[in-house]
Amino acid sequence: MTAPLPTPESGRHTVAPQSPNHTNTAPSLLLENLSMSFGAKTVLREVNLDVRPGQFVALVGPSGAGKSTLLRLINGSHSPTGGSVTVLGVNPATCGRKNLRKLRTRVGFVFQQFGLVGRLSAMENVLMGTLGSLKMPRYGISTYPRPLREKAVANLERVGLADQRFQRCDTLSGGQQQRVAIARTLMQDARIVLADEPVASLDPSASLSVLNTLKKVSAEDGFTVICSLHQVDLALQVSDRVVAVRDGSLILDTPTPDTSEAAVRAIYEKAKGRTA
Ligand SMILES: Nc1ncnc2c1ncn2[C@@H]1O[C@H](COP(=O)(O)OP(=O)(O)OP(=O)(O)O)[C@@H](O)[C@H]1O
Structure with a gap:
């Protein structure tokens, strides 16, 4: 049975699909008007996102869109220049070193280079x-x-x-x-796992095997996954929800069954068109 979707608030990307068993729980991750600049360069703009426990979120978008920066903000490696991050009920930018260490024991990280x-x-x-x-x-x-x-x-x-x-x-x-x-x-x-292009250096068959493994164990243990990926076909195969970032803005947030490979690929094509 699919959980009913909440009505989106105007102008905001809000809650998308929820894990059926976790409809009334607090979010694993809440991003509110999250912005990040490095000096004069704005890398993320007013990002809003609410992820419920147990969801597998594919984070897609062209190179330089801000995906890794977003994951680093969630992990507390960067402090936002605007808005806030709440991970498992804790704001990593303001919780203090001791609490950040504690939070990180519940946040797993999987890197491209293992x-x-x-x-x-x-x-x-x-x-x-x-x-x-x-x-x-x-x-x-x-x-x-x-x-x-x-x-x-x-x-x-x-x-x-x-x-x-x-x-x-x-x-x-x-x-x-x-x-x-x-x-x-x-x-x-861990209650939330952040995976930053975990299959970027693998062939298609190994990539699928790794992502299916991550999906299987996350479903068994009920933890949330935020996984940045460039492989659109794989993102659609393994995720419950697709979130796309382009030029630092969240431009798509949809349950995976409600989108198509063509729609997600178009996000990359438009970016290519602009830089061509
Ligand atoms: N510490 C930093 N100082 C200055 N600029 C940074 C820093 N970290 C990231 N950036 C810039 O922020 C932008 C977004 O980078 P980010 O690595 O988040 O993109 P991405 O979407 O993960 O890209 P890719 O898919 O290629 O990994 C880039 O223009 C990058 O140069």
């Missing part, structure tokens, strides 16, 4: 996802508490890599490495 330690095994990289919650640094798998080791194996199983757990990460394929990075994020029990 962010793994190549000379370490898949298992140890996954265990490193728990370091934020441990008091002491750890050296080697056996120095992690047993329940965490069991959880790491379970998470590697969930992403289809239990058999490769002792393999060095730099000997895994790109798609496998990104699935290790997802398993590492699962160790945090």
Whole structure:
């Protein structure tokens, strides 16, 4: 059953589709009139967005549109020059260092370049996802508490890599490495995962496999995903909702079933036309 859509307020992109089981919960992410400038350059303009728990949002838009900046604002790596970000009920720009550290344990990040330690095994990289919650640094798998080791194996199983757990990460394929990075994020029990072009360096088949893995585990655990992607076909295959940014403005916010590949591709074509 599809949840009814709220009536959009005039002039604002507001709540789009909601996860059917989470219709009355607080948003995972709320952006209100969010603006960002670097010096004289305005990169984001008055962005409004309300994302409910469990949604998989594909963030699309041409190069330079402001997608990574948006993810960095959500993560608290940048402070906005206007408006506000509320993530899991917390404003990362004003919550203070201690609360920001706490918030980041509940916000996972998946990067284009995986962010793994190549000379370490898949298992140890996954265990490193728990370091934020441990008091002491750890050296080697056996120095992690047993329940965490069991959880790491379970998470590697969930992403289809239990058999490769002792393999060095730099000997895994790109798609496998990104699935290790997802398993590492699962160790945090994150409630929201920000993925910045997670499949940009992978071939189409590995890209689909990684995104399907992310979708599967997010559905199992009920966490929210905000995933920037340039591959329009993949964005439409895996997301519940498509949000497009162009020149720093949010220009499309729609349930995925209500849009088409042509409509999303047109956003890129128009940008190309302007710079041609
Ligand atoms: N720290 C910074 N200082 C100055 N300008 C910045 C900074 N970070 C980003 N920008 C500028 O902001 C604009 C948006 O960049 P951003 O990386 O957010 O775009 P994007 O949509 O993620 O692009 P891509 O798809 O190519 O990754 C670009 O013009 C970029 O040069």
